[in-house]
Amino acid sequence: AGRLPAPGSIAGLTATAPGDVQLAPSGMGAISLALRLAQGAYQREQGRDGEKPPAQAVVFGFPYIDTLKLCERPELSPGGSTFYRFGNEADLDALEDLLARAADPADETPPVCALFTEFPSNPLLRSPDLHRLKQLLAPHGIPLIVDDTIANFANVNLLTGDGDEYAGADMLVSSLTKLFSGRGDAMGGSLVLNPRSQLYDRLRFEADVDRVNNMRLEAGPWDGLYGEDAAALYLNSRDFEERSHRINENTMALVEHVEETGHLRELWYPAMSIIDGAVSRGLDPLYAPYVKEGGGAGSLFSVVFDEDKVCPETFYDNLHYSKGPSLGTNFTLCSPYTILAHYTELDWAEECGVKPNLVRVSVGLEDVDFLKEAWTKALDAGRK
Numbered sequence: 129a130g131r132l133p134a135p136g137s138i139a140g141l142t143a144t145a146p147g148d149v150q151l152a153p154s155g156m157g158a159i160s161l162a163l164r165l166a167q168g169a170y171q172r173e174q175g176r177d178g179e180k181p182p183a184q185a186v187v188f189g190f191p192y193i194d195t196l197k198l199c200e201r202p203e204l205s206p207g208g209s210t211f212y213r214f215g216n217e218a219d220l221d222a223l224e225d226l227l228a229r230a231a232d233p234a235d236e237t238p239p240v241c242a243l244f245t246e247f248p249s250n251p252l253l254r255s256p257d258l259h260r261l262k263q264l265l266a267p268h269g270i271p272l273i274v275d276d277t278i279a280n281f282a283n284v285n286l287l288t289g290d291g292d293e294y295a296g297a298d299m300l301v302s303s304l305t306k307l308f309s310g311r312g313d314a315m316g317g318s319l320v321l322n323p324r325s326q327l328y329d330r331l332r333f334e335a336d337v338d339r340v341n342n343m344r345l346e347a348g349p350w351d352g353l354y355g356e357d358a359a360a361l362y363l364n365s366r367d368f369e370e371r372s373h374r375i376n377e378n379t380m381a382l383v384e385h386v387e388e389t390g391h392l393r394e395l396w397y398p399a400m401s402i403i404d405g406a407v408s409r410g411l412d413p414l415y416a417p418y419v420k421e422g423g424g425a426g427s428l429f430s431v432v433f434d435e436d437k438v439c440p441e442t443f444y445d446n447l448h449y450s451k452g453p454s455l456g457t458n459f460t461l462c463s464p465y466t467i468l469a470h471y472t473e474l475d476w477a478e479e480c481g482v483k484p485n486l487v488r489v490s491v492g493l494e495d496v497d498f499l500k501e502a503w504t505k506a507l508d509a510g511r512k
Contacts (some may be wrong), residue, residue: 139367141281142289142300143321150319150335151339151352155277155303161338162273162299163204163321163428164244165238169271169327179491182206183241184437187263188223189215191478192250193469195275199244207238213480215249215256224264230266240268246275247286248415248456251430251465253278253396253416253479258286269332271298271327277456279398279415280307282372283423287322299326304361305454307375307427308368314360316353321340371458371493378426378499379491385500389507394432394483398425418431423502428455430465430488436512440464448502455490460499462489 136148139146150156162473163185170183184207185199199209210226212219227356240462243265258274265272274297287296302308304316321331355362387407395402398415402408403448411425431438449462453469465488470477474484491499 138281138302138318138320141286142430144242144320148321148322148323148332151304152317152319152341153354153357154315154350155275155301155305155317156198157316158301158303159195159198159275161205161317161319162244162301163199163242164338165299165331165334165437166271166273168337168339169205169330170239170241170336172330173269183237184208184210185224186240186243186258187211188219188243188245189213189249189254189256189466190252190482191246191275193243195244195246197426199374205211205241207241210240211509215245215254216455217257220257220260220264223261227264227268227270239468240270242273243273244273244275246277247284247418248398248426250278250428251486253395253398253401253428253430255398255412257414258297258376258418266326269327270333271325273297273299273301275301275303277301277303277306278353279371279418279426280456282307282369282417282421283376283420283426284418285420286418288319288324290315296322299331303456304365306454307372308456309361309364310368310371310458311360312457313456314364315356316361372427373422373424374493375427375491378493378496379386379427379429380425380504381496382489382499383492386429386431386503389504391434391437391507391511392431394486395429396431397429402489427491428488429491430486432486433485433510435485438510439508439512440510443506444487447506449489449499457490458493460490460492460494462487464488 138149152161187196187199190213199205212223230239245256247305262272272432274288277447286300293379300320304318311372321328383400387395392402398412400409442463447462449460452461453463454461466477466486467485478484
């Protein structure tokens, strides 16, 4: 079940068996499925151990907003949710305390059934410390669910990582709508169970139960997807790895140009960042251990301009890239991300470190000289 015919095989890209791949109509559908499996496993253990309170989900790091909203839905997370907005060392310490309280029968903190995180995050491209997260979660039998959509499984291996016992997600969720397809004409999502996980047998059982409960009784290679989407994803994904490699090169070249042209307060990319005026070059040490041979830092980066020198609105209006809220297309897309995703909660987003004037760019396959020239012209137009 869930097998994508070669060469666009998710099982092959993640070094798993075809039966460990579950498909969903969208990336958010895959996240919903992961949460159902985690809640199902928790409730089944609950039945063995006696009555337990409803379990909560933890979201670690600032994610795509719908992930956070999904984990707040009472039908999917009856114990509520806890959100660690920065995903940093302080949040790891706070998580450790939460898990200790949740495991204490005398404490009223709801148990944790799952932890979601993005690798890297959207839109700040921060990578969580997966090793320490696994160290904290494993003793409690809590699955680590990682969304690798932005990095993508052509670039990183998040199921085995650097090979130690605490490396690797228990479940990997991805939006196939993005670079796996690339054309923006089909939707799909995937969930990959990690066969090396100590929780594998429990989660695989829940996946089989979920399939039966949702009347997917005759599992075929495209089970979980609409027929037209399945056909388009198969055709589009045949050159996925080649496109990913080319886009890695384009993005790195454009990011270097963006840094050189300057007037930035912030730049976020796994292979380069500017924070408080300090430039950091080279792969993020929390990202680097998971990069495959020939892999890279992906297609997405974000910037915040120095508004004393550049008007971000004028820059955006004069930037001759396609404009839109998606990412991972074969063509470059740009969006005023915070304004689109958090228009009614801009102050809250800024408290989480996401500035209102942040501009997010998803780089495509265009000639990199065109991308550089378009950026320079827009920057010139926006100068004060």
